[in-house]
Amino acid sequence: MALINCTECGKQVSDKAAACPRCGAPVETPPPAGDGEAYAGTFPDMAEHGAALKKYAAEQKKTKRNFWIGMAFLAAIIIGSCSAGSGKNSGPSAPRAFDSSDALVMCQMALKRIARDPDKAEIPYVVDHGSGDEAYFAWGNSTKMARMRNGLGLDVATTASCTVSKSQKRITSLTLDGKTIL
Numbered sequence: 001m002a003l004i005n006c007t008e009c010g011k012q013v014s015d016k017a018a019a020c021p022r023c024g025a026p027v028e029t030p031p032p033a034g035d036g037e038a039y040a041g042t043f044p045d046m047a048e049h050g051a052a053l054k055k056y057a058a059e060q061k062k063t064k065r066n067f068w069i070g071m072a073f074l075a076a077i078i079i080g081s082c083s084a085g086s087g088k089n090s091g092p093s094a095p096r097a098f099d100s101s102d103a104l105v106m107c108q109m110a111l112k113r114i115a116r117d118p119d120k121a122e123i124p125y126v127v128d129h130g131s132g133d134e135a136y137f138a139w140g141n142s143t144k145m146a147r148m149r150n151g152l153g154l155d156v157a158t159t160a161s162c163t164v165s166k167s168q169k170r171i172t173s174l175t176l177d178g179k180t181i182l
């Protein structure tokens, strides 16, 4: 219950009262608060305003979504152009001979593949001890040990060796922990 001022005499009257107890003027209750539609009967332009607001809110939502879709596209384009740029450096446009470092990567990948836990295998960089067409890498006590998980899941140092034919771009021999793999 709220008190309102009588429109005739100004006395504070309950808004629930039908008439002012002092002067008997009928109490006019204000329309209930709400959105535009509640006022539709009294103020037609308010209903229009409410509908316009709703439309605006919906459009804002759509714009926001479009913005994020646009951002995703932009990110994809940036990432795409970056990888295209880096691809140019190592791609066929810049031919480079298969060298010791390529051979080493090939050996490292092969050793990782045969490791029990490829993600945990560590095959350090070692110097190419081969000659001519042959690249030869060895991991052992005198150099750096390759680290791999053994059958018990323990990280252990392992010896390994790898020979690569640079002209054939393939591994010609591979040993791991004294066992010949290739």
Ligand SMILES: [Zn+2]
Binding pocket: 006, 007, 008, 009, 010, 011, 020, 021, 022, 023, 024, 025
């Ligand atoms: Zn009154």
